[in-house]
Amino acid sequence: MWLKDRKLQNQSEHTLDAYFRDVSGFIAFCYEKNIELKQVEASDLREYLAFKVEQHQLSSTSLQRHLTSIRQFMKWAEQGNYLTINPSDDLQLKRQPRALPGMVDVETINFILDQTAPEKPLEQQLWLRDKAILELLYSSGLRLAEVQGLDIRDIDFGRLLLRITGKGNKTRIVPFGGKAKDSLIEWLKIYRIWQGEFKPESAVFISQKGARLSPRQIENRVKFQAQRAGVNVDLHPHLLRHCFASHMLSSSRDLRAVQEMLGHSNLTTTQIYTHLDFEHLAQVYDQAHPRANKK
Template identity: 75%
Template sequence: MSFENDATVLLAMWLKEREIQNQSKHTLQAYERDVSDFLVFCSTKKLALSDVETSDLREYLAFKVERFHLSSSSLQRMLSSIRQFMKWAEQSQFMQFNPANDFQLKRQSRPLPGLVDIETVNQILDQPEPETEAQQQMWLRDKAILELLYASGLRLAEVQALRIKDVDFNRQLLRITGKGNKTRIVPFGRKAKDAVMQWLQIYPLWHGDFVPEASVFITQKGNPLGARQIENRVKFQAQRAGVNVDLHPHLLRHCFASHMLSNSGDLRAVQEMLGHSNLTTTQIYTHVDFDQLAKVYDQAHPRATKK
């Protein structure tokens, strides 16, 4: 069997295992694109998978940068896909060793996520109702969306996928299915609870079929609300509140994480609520509060203040 066919078979086997492990469709497509591209490069060089060395990987990535001007984050993603594929090939004894295992790219520092202060968030969430009944109903739905995004740090796709059965009003908990079909339980506050309950009183008027499997957020025709529609409504309500912020769902997730960390300091709890598999992902929200830093210094250092 030729290298190209052999490698293609291995890639298909690996992707099948990933699919069984509930990897998302988008993740599988990215894996297939990244790894197959590298395998084509190897095939062009008539290089068998078992003969690939670190220098070959370095040459491939250099070629991608020179030819396509790829960003550091794109290269990191490619390398991660190739590394995981080769790790599986090594464990399955199709390779003697994984040349990508110790290969590292210099990581660029991650920019801190944009933030909106607590007062501005409150201004958006506590703005007055519109005057017309139709707009009032629309506001009650949008407010419930905004409250949940900020109260629980949900992703856009998680809000869109939320079902009636996922909301436990008694214990104020949400059952969220996140990336990789991983399920987590996230609390939500009293104001979010009140907002969702008010919205659900409007729900039947919008032809909503109030059954456990039904979407929490729907259009006026009773259809599930789309991701782009949610983004547009979040942006619109920020504008209606007179806030000069390009508000989007992920920004409210950033605000949730940063405000929770600032007030609690509990990185592990915030990691769990955000659904981050890696703690380093959550650490980008540990903004330095210089006023708090100075206060801690004054209280703790033996020579900080005069006796």
């Protein structure tokens, strides 16, 4: 009956299978302990979850899913008067801290961006295009899709601004640096060699055949240029975005500005980068708070 109700909510077969396994495991545990459903207490749930961790080495994510499945089942049982009290209501797992993104130091990124151009003409042209991509990713913290979807009309060379269409088709204006500007200008010279004159709606980053680069092509070229520089880093566009955010926050201490440039709708998303600023925050506290133990 419970799974039938789940199906009526148009949940996928994969989700339903996971629910069935999780709840069946808990019911089997209760059966072995001679505990009826209406007798289950929060302590029994804790014991079951501890058993799953010990026997199956579950990750925190899997453990949370188990609890969610059981909670949904017990909510259904309570609504059907099979339970008078839902023992899972007051049981909360301690959430694991969000994993910090990987990081590359400024010197390594500069080493990649400032590497010598290849000697062969075609490889040199590809490098000038790739360098412009790398510079924009790091200069403005763009997402892969945002770089891939960038058009000529989105670049304001005079004010060093980009018009970016991000997640949910939200538009934001972000600055880009002088080195990114120089790289873009050099790339657009090659663009004309490959494609001729471009229109405002033309894609900024294209292949030799004139087609807009795909996300996979951009990813591969970013990795290739890191390898060509001899750097032992699995470089990808999102890692450059992480580096932009952390390096900007470390230097500016302006979380709101970094949030705006990244296009985060929620400040808590940007706050994963504040791990670099604990020492600075401690200094601010010591200097500003009236109850701090100032030296």
